[in-house]
Amino acid sequence: MEAIDRMLRERLHIAGAEMSERPLRADAALQRRSAPPRNLRPLLAAVVLAVMVGGVAGGLGLHSRLSARQTLPAATPPPAAVTPAPSTPVPTPSFESAPFLSSVRTAAWDSTHRQVVAFAPSDVKGGETAGRIWTWNGKWQERSGPGGPGINDDGILVDAPVLHGVVLLGHDPVTTAGSTWGGSWAWDGAWHKLPAADFGMCLHPTTAAWDQQRHNVVLLIANECSGGNQPIPSETWTFDGRAWQRRGVVPDTAYEPQLAWDGDAGTVVMLGLQHGGSADQKARAWSWTGKAWTATAASAIAFPQHPLGAAWDARSKAVVLAAQAGWDGKEPARTLAVHGGRWSEPPLAEYPDYVDAIVAADGHLLAIGTEPVSVSQTPAPTDRGGGYYLLAWTGSTWAHVTYAELGATR
Amino acid sequence: LGLIEALQGAETGTAVARVSAVYAQEHSRLAALGAMLTGDAAAGEDLAHDVFVDALRRSADDPDYLREPAWPWLRVALVRRALRRRERIAGELRRLPLLHAGAAPVAGWSADTMDCLAALASLPARMRACAALFYWQDMSTADVARELGLSLRTVENQLARARARLAERLREEQ
Numbered sequence: 001m002e003a004i005d006r007m008l009r010e011r012l013h014i015a016g017a018e019m020s021e022r023p024l025r026a027d028a029a030l031q032r033r034s035a036p037p038r039n040l041r042p043l044l045a046a047v048v049l050a051v052m053v054g055g056v057a058g059g060l061g062l063h064s065r066l067s068a069r070q071t072l073p074a075a076t077p078p079p080a081a082v083t084p085a086p087s088t089p090v091p092t093p094s095f096e097s098a099p100f101l102s103s104v105r106t107a108a109w110d111s112t113h114r115q116v117v118a119f120a121p122s123d124v125k126g127g128e129t130a131g132r133i134w135t136w137n138g139k140w141q142e143r144s145g146p147g148g149p150g151i152n153d154d155g156i157l158v159d160a161p162v163l164h165g166v167v168l169l170g171h172d173p174v175t176t177a178g179s180t181w182g183g184s185w186a187w188d189g190a191w192h193k194l195p196a197a198d199f200g201m202c203l204h205p206t207t208a209a210w211d212q213q214r215h216n217v218v219l220l221i222a223n224e225c226s227g228g229n230q231p232i233p234s235e236t237w238t239f240d241g242r243a244w245q246r247r248g249v250v251p252d253t254a255y256e257p258q259l260a261w262d263g264d265a266g267t268v269v270m271l272g273l274q275h276g277g278s279a280d281q282k283a284r285a286w287s288w289t290g291k292a293w294t295a296t297a298a299s300a301i302a303f304p305q306h307p308l309g310a311a312w313d314a315r316s317k318a319v320v321l322a323a324q325a326g327w328d329g330k331e332p333a334r335t336l337a338v339h340g341g342r343w344s345e346p347p348l349a350e351y352p353d354y355v356d357a358i359v360a361a362d363g364h365l366l367a368i369g370t371e372p373v374s375v376s377q378t379p380a381p382t383d384r385g386g387g388y389y390l391l392a393w394t395g396s397t398w399a400h401v402t403y404a405e406l407g408a409t410r
Numbered sequence: 411l412g413l414i415e416a417l418q419g420a421e422t423g424t425a426v427a428r429v430s431a432v433y434a435q436e437h438s439r440l441a442a443l444g445a446m447l448t449g450d451a452a453a454g455e456d457l458a459h460d461v462f463v464d465a466l467r468r469s470a471d472d473p474d475y476l477r478e479p480a481w482p483w484l485r486v487a488l489v490r491r492a493l494r495r496r497e498r499i500a501g502e503l504r505r506l507p508l509l510h511a512g513a514a515p516v517a518g519w520s521a522d523t524m525d526c527l528a529a530l531a532s533l534p535a536r537m538r539a540c541a542a543l544f545y546w547q548d549m550s551t552a553d554v555a556r557e558l559g560l561s562l563r564t565v566e567n568q569l570a571r572a573r574a575r576l577a578e579r580l581r582e583e584q
Binding site for chain 1: 576
């Protein structure tokens, strides 16, 4: 990790120095002198108005801003026309690497079609911004098509059988220059725009789970407005396929709580760090009653530094939480299990060093990540290449999984 | 008046002259940071420009507003402006071609610099801010957390993911 940090620091320092020494300004300032002077007030007013009214006015606002830059050197090339990929199955070796590399941000199990669905938040196709989507039912297949969500880099996918597919949960949609940013969508083989939740400024979904008992999606939304002076507490919301409901502020949790279906308890659970316990940072679980969270007894196990996601593991009859290695390299990758509010930490043999997404798949905890490495190799070697694979938690390690194996332990 | 015109016409000893001096010293670095935070050179330039317009306006009300060292104020102002969702939309929309169609030479920047910019552009905005402040501005994780208004653990989480993605992306480019 230190080697990677050193490399990144060095490269960004060199880039930063070059950008500072040879700025756009040398050209831009000269260009500006001959261009109409820009005044802040109308500029800001145009942008704010554009965002507020969206649509046509948005386009005008953005274009007015961009037009002031038309004399500048092009910072970006014109979008290349990209032919949408056909829905052709990728040839499948025994353990096929995913046809994407580190571009997927979120994935979910689609219980209706019994497949994994993975989503990359944005791409450019024919000049239009669009999300890309892949499915896995033993083999990866790109399913991107026309329409659907545009830029959605904070969106999260969750199973939603009530809509016969999965739901991409995003922050409140903003439309400008004809492109929509954010919003929530259903995918059942095609994209369908969902009604806006009206979460409010600064709030976006961070974790979600399908409540098999109440037949709705339970989700947490959190503050995304970095730099704010007053943190906004996370909130619990539900979505039944038609309407959104705010269920109140999340209690007492602190760091990145994760939601998962608990097959034993028959409800959604929230796994998080007990707030106010910064000295010991113990893990805690809460059960969803349909209206509020009920805390279970505090655990003696420290909550991991970087939780990735959680899922019901039918084999061990527990909710399993996966976490990546700590930022400073001191905490290894961890996998914790919660059963009846009691936490345990089974020994971990191997782990995927890089994880794109965690999937709660019908009794299995899956990860889309790199080839597992031994815990004894922490920190993992930095010079390995390779692709991303679908891996399953076995109870003691992460291993490649076949579609048949997924079905065998339903 | 436009910013350049206002700064060029500053009388010695005035608040505008002070902003002008800071502009001469820090604008390039600020635009570079803006480019890293947005993943787009022109958007970074825009951000830096807007920060100085703001500084100019505030200095008109309070001549001592922009105190030395000016860089921390400029950095904070730029970071917060970059992360405001509504203000970053234009930049985000424009960075996509850069991200997916490959980096284009800008103002004579090297391929390595453009690779860095494209790699940063591939990260979500908040993660990108953490990475730029940590790796380029050499800020500690605690300082990044303070500057971005995030918890230390959130910053570390964002950095852990940024590290993985940047390392992979930049390794690809080599």
